[in-house]
Amino acid sequence: MLQNNAQLKSLIDKLWQNFWEGGIANPLTAIEQITYLIFMKRLDDLEAKRERDAEFTGEKYSSRFKGKFQIPGSNESIDKNELRWSVFKHKPADEMLMHVQMKVFPFLKEFSKSSNPENSDSDNFTRHMANAVFIMPKASLLVSAINIVEEIFREIEKDATEGGHAFQDIQGDVYEMLLSEIATAGKNGQFRTPRHIIKLMAELVAPQLGQRIADPACGTGGFLLGAYQYILTDLVRKKDPAKLSKDEDGFERAAISAMLTQKVKTILDQSFVGYDIDTTMVRLGLMNMMMHGIDEPKIDYKDTLSKSYNEDSQFDIIMANPPFTGNIDKGDINEGLKLPTTKTELLFVERIFNMLKMGGTAAVIVPSGVIQNSGKAFEALRKLIIEKAELKAVIAVPSGVFKPYAGVSTAILIFTKGGETNHVWFYDMQADGYTLDDKRNKIAESDLPDIVQRYKNRLNQDFQDDGMNKINANKKSGKSSNSENPDSDRRQKYFMVPKKEIVENNYDLNLSTYKEEVYEEVAYEKPDVIFRRLESIEADIQKGLAELKEFV
Template sequence: MITGELKSQIDQIWNTFWTGGISNTITIVEQLTYLIFIKDLDETETRNERMSKRLNKEFTPIFGADQQDFRWKNLKEMDVNERHAIFSNTVDGIFPFIRSLGSEKSLFSTYMKGATFGISKPAVLDQVMEKLERLDMSNQDIKGDIYEYLLSKLEGGGTAGQFRTPRHIIKMMVQMMQPTLEDTISDPAAGTAGFLVAAKEYIDKHYDVTELDKHREHINKDMFSGSEFDATMLRIASMNLFLHGVEEPNIIDVDAISKDNDISDAYTLILANPPFKGTIDKESIAPGLRNVTDTTKTELLFLALMLRQLKKGGRAAVIVPDGVMFGSGKAYTSIREEIVANHKLEAVISLPSGIFQPYSGVSTAIIIFIKTDNGGTDNVWFYDMLADGKSLDQKRNLLVDADVFEAFSFGDIEDGLSAVEDLKNLHDKFNLPDIIKRFASLKYPKQSTEAQRKRTDQSFLVPFKEIKANDWDLSINRYKEIVYEEVEYDEPEIIMERLRKLNEERGLLMKQIQA
């Protein structure tokens, strides 16, 4: 979440648009996104140039010899009117250039065709660029926070349960699922493509350049997919992936759970935080989804969609509202039974209710499952996350060192701290490293200690039979045992004597005051 100086800087840019006569919120968000994209393109080009010199290796430049005026570092040095003319030029200016990025028939190119320049006054463009130049957006987290803050300003932002997933939670989920170069990864509620970007970052980090080059075509065209029906989000998601090295982002323009989406048996990994508390007209729902859960609730239909879209053996990590875990309606129990009985439910991680503050206090959980079509759930691993490294109030202040938070939230368990006492102190404020480590240990049952954990512990295993007997209830409170500390009270006579003495003291004080 943006706070302090950064929030103030974004607000100043916002006010520049308003005072310059641009008051439409969507227009401001889009124009700022384009400018951030243009700035990022130049920064990406600069990094590639440096790497090319260092490694003595050729690279394909983003900007041609006759397009150097489109680079941010050159634009910011231009005369105000000259710069505005480059932005306004609809034939061979900067916007025709960014619309041409990506292959001619790519979805990225399709969505960028709608990108148009909407700042009519040269002075407004000059002031906005000057203020953007002061923003340090080298950190991807900051960039994500800026997007979050911009999107929160959109009219109706946060309705239908559409909240940006905190980046450290995304990174934890990606680390738990450990995507590979062979995976085809999807997010059916892509938004700004946060999950897909994090998966790409994970892959870039865990594979060397030779392996990445070998799979370059797969990465550029097939590895990352998603769906989104908001035109602004489509462009933002596409730009976000493009800047992270995915040349042809495969984000399709469709309402994921509608009849228009017929994708099935396509992906090996799904990472998602679908909309909560939304509904869809019965007539619009893809028929096959209602066979799994007969409902109009989006949080249930998305789970049915994921089961349809996964290949056999494919896996999913999904954030769902708590109601999905224990809802007693037929639609709720049927989707839970489908996942537990007919596929393999691996884990349920209960999240603190403040995770989505300041936008919502909704309680949520992460469920991790594998599509098998023939069952396989043996024991389900439950974890009660109590602390995510930030305060659970509306301020969401960081409770641990920023460098440690960054390293641990992406699974670098041994980085930064080594002493057992330090790890214990960290855990009290930040459970993510423990979750990643314990979940990974489940792959090696003989080495894992999870089977010995008690129901009073933060994590434990629950057998299939017990879940079935509880009407497929997946709420952690159904199975967790709470230890109550015995409190001893004084005898009534002692308490009464204490009260009598207090009354005497009060009486003496009143007499002194009156005197």
């Protein structure tokens, strides 16, 4: 949706530029401050709508802006109505800056708890906001930022009215675009997962309404939202498929807000759980979920590799892109993690395995070392997900997918805890719909829809042991296996490999270990033909030199 609105893109770029010029150059700091402003604006708009609806229906409604607010650290209290965006935006610049810093922002930090004091999840939001700081170097920056946010919301309203898109969906897209500007490459091995890769992984694990979904290193909550949006789109698919359309990445999408009935919303509010060890990311994740319609998200500050974590066998679906680099102190490692290593990229996959219920499925991005390194711990992890789970797929991802943040080579692993691995499906992704350089411009070539289709169809093929033995025999004899099964032709981008062969290769999951390379035969001319051609060329050169000498 947002991709087609040039005005919204321009306004978001303008907002970033204003913060940069205003002295806030750190993208993570800027996005946090922008988020607070958007949150203030959205809170006021939602309250105004609820007040109008209550007035129209005659129902009683107690506004969040009713009554007095005790300003922390002082004996002063203020009418909550003075804390509304629609009120304070009209104040003079310097007065407005002090008002927002000293009164509005403290209210924002506590509003969730005060509006629902009995709910522990509301208290969770307030707890994580406790150390949040409103940073605005000068009044002029606040004024310009408020004006741009106002323009953004007017454009969202216009797009919703004229384009027929749901306000909630467009607002979510706007926030996703803001988050995409975070460039924290190399920070503890973390970087933002591209949205289309998240959508791909959601399609592969297909989360359903009522399932519990988690991410043990959730960052801004991108994977949780990917699952959330897939579930709502799937509800539209089942109820009214005519309302589906293809998005810019070739995935089906619908106006998900239309499916947010109170019953569905109640279920979804209990469905998503995320953890992160970065307090800023936790706050951004909480507000990101709330921007998309989940009022009381369960995102918490916690190191899921440490001894303090104890939520094993709790989840139906896990989608994650955990930190790739770093080590954890051996004394801090959770007792449930048995791998002989302190490497986080290995421990996180074991953690994900442990978090799954029996029959639960995970989609996890891992660096290439995890799938091919010969070290003892690496092999032990691969053995775990092959012997104690059904390893369904290994999708090799081009190194450029995570640019400009990083050029690391990765793979997506799909496995179901407690299942039995018989064959593993490999896919060699070569194009993800964007250029694989730092610019990441949109292109037509994309393997993503093909991956989804072929992954879902892979089980329609007959992979009985007799058939596989015949295929392997043909492979050794140099015959093509394509006649037995197209998914077993290892010259293709996708193919099946039997568990036995993987075990014999020390559980190596590197696609190139099993892929059959095709070399084109090059026909060279006979030596005497080549010599005659060279002699002819030499004669032409001598003739040319002779002609040039006549002019000297």
